[in-house]
Amino acid sequence: MEFDESLDKKGMKAILLDFPNQFAKGLEVGNALVVAAKPRKVFFAGMGGSALPGDIAVACFPAASMSVHKDYGLPNGISKQDLLIAVSYSGNTEETIDCAQQALELGCPIVAVASGGKLKEFAERNGIPFAAVPKGIQPRIALGYQFAACAKALEAAGISGVSNKVLEVALFIEKEKPAVESLAQQCAAASFDKIPVLYCSTELWPAARIAKIAFNENGKVPSFWNVFPESNHNELVGFTRFAEKFHFFFLHSTDDHPRVKKRMQITRALMQEKGATVTDLELKGSNSMQRIFYSVLLFMLAGYYTALAYGQDPFPVQMVENLKSALDK
Amino acid sequence: MEFDESLDKKGMKAILLDFPNQFAKGLEVGNALVVAAKPRKVFFAGMGGSALPGDIAVACFPAASMSVHKDYGLPNGISKQDLLIAVSYSGNTEETIDCAQQALELGCPIVAVASGGKLKEFAERNGIPFAAVPKGIQPRIALGYQFAACAKALEAAGISGVSNKVLEVALFIEKEKPAVESLAQQCAAASFDKIPVLYCSTELWPAARIAKIAFNENGKVPSFWNVFPESNHNELVGFTRFAEKFHFFFLHSTDDHPRVKKRMQITRALMQEKGATVTDLELKGSNSMQRIFYSVLLFMLAGYYTALAYGQDPFPVQMVENLKSALDK
Known part of the structure; x- marks a missing residue:
């Protein structure tokens, strides 16, 4: 089968092949995610590609008390002893912002991961530890950055050895x-x-x-x-x-x-x-x-x-863009 | 569109239309599910149609600490303060039996719901409260029996008002x-x-x-x-x-x-x-x-x-039967 790489107008393949290098950068920006006290449990908020770090953490640390919320509002059974890790690559995901706002009102400790947007402003305004991942790609291909940044937050929350496992992953998939x-x-x-x-x-x-x-x-x-x-x-x-x-x-x-x-x-x-x-x-x-x-x-x-x-550029997600502009109306 | 009801050799439609009547019978057999002390949390074990009572309970009582295990072994984070509700319509689901066996070894309180089979024998042998749902249909269409029996176990575990909601459901869907x-x-x-x-x-x-x-x-x-x-x-x-x-x-x-x-x-x-x-x-x-x-x-x-x-009898699930006989070899 022939694959016409000239369809890849945004250089997506280069981004994908650079994927193993995202982890080290993610760990670096994740150092900002300070957690004052060991939480009772950890809940992630994120949608789509920005929910994946939480999903992977839940699967890889099954003994830890962790969950992922993919919706507006707060998950059930949350108290102010629980740490929210809010992840939104763009920083403008409305469900995640809504969850973070409600967690703030409840008094939960919060850390945030984004490339900018409203989540960054929210973090700055409220003194919330914030990890700035590099801008300009797409949430689904920023998973290395986002997961590694979250790994630092998990370590800060008392789950030991996460960074080392992340570094091993980077070496492994590079190989x-x-x-x-x-x-x-x-x-x-x-x-x-x-x-x-x-x-x-x-x-x-x-x-x-x-x-x-x-x-x-x-x-x-x-x-x-x-x-x-x-x-x-x-x-x-x-x-x-x-x-x-x-x-x-x-x-x-x-x-x-x-x-x-x-x-x-x-x-x-x-x-x-x-x-x-x-x-x-x-x-x-x-x-x-x-x-x-x-x-x-x-x-x-x-x-x-x-x-x-199929003769298509792999980068754009036109249906999602159409949805977003209709939602903003 | 024409639907040729003569294809329904096992009288499945009559079973489906009788569905609202399953709840009262399920509540009755569920009275056997005695729970000695309020558990820390409740976990269901069940596969396919027999996992559905747990799924529905989790969705309907989001503030309760409940989960559903659909696999061999025990879920993570279980202790002997946690109640297992083991559900297997046939009573012979190997994943559920495996989970119940391990929960017994851990010392968890257990209640069981089945129409017979190994789960019934397991319950009798180990003095485990057992709800016998009527035999002879299929797990997916026995959901009313199984859910209502489980509702009684949830009440026994300290979640109040479940039976009343079940009775209201029966009346509602009959209407x-x-x-x-x-x-x-x-x-x-x-x-x-x-x-x-x-x-x-x-x-x-x-x-x-x-x-x-x-x-x-x-x-x-x-x-x-x-x-x-x-x-x-x-x-x-x-x-x-x-x-x-x-x-x-x-x-x-x-x-x-x-x-x-x-x-x-x-x-x-x-x-x-x-x-x-x-x-x-x-x-x-x-x-x-x-x-x-x-x-x-x-x-x-x-x-x-x-x-x-599609000109097919809706009752048999031939591929599942083929799988089961290959697994038994």
């Missing part, structure tokens, strides 16, 4: 990058003209969800995700019909539960019988954080190549 | 049933030959998710779901392409956040521009529980009619 780039082209080619569906184990759920988002946002194609074993109990039977419209990516990990491994193997065969095509992929890495970021890099690039395959 | 039946036919006709996608507000998420499952299991068609406002930030742009393959159901509630209402209205127009078809539906009811069960009844029936529209 994997050349192989990942060619694998990403294969993924784009395999799912061309089909609807990509991503499956992984429950533990690694952001690996499948972020891959789905990368197909949506970079590739501009519908894409869906689910986890094992739960998807076996309902979604499976839906592929009785129309299975030929879908391409499945089964994202495996050496640490998957033995029964989940067996379920994936059987499900693969059942899907193929119904006419679906399937790609099996091993999520490389020695822990959840490495495996999830391996998936991030792989599918950000697969989404990029998917857009090129 | 709505005639109108819902004809609406369900319209939904099946509107989404015929397309992939149904269900959207609702974050608060009501089980309303969209259970509808998706009903299309999968009763209708045997692929179907997906998401929530507002989050889906606006990533999934939206995926419908740049292939939108004509999808039919969207926007599930509204009078209590939706004003900005969510506006987002849904704008998104509807954007999807239609791309060639998708859309049905707007008001989830009737005066609280979340009523709105969610309104969606359950409507889409269980819409899934039923979808199967008939």
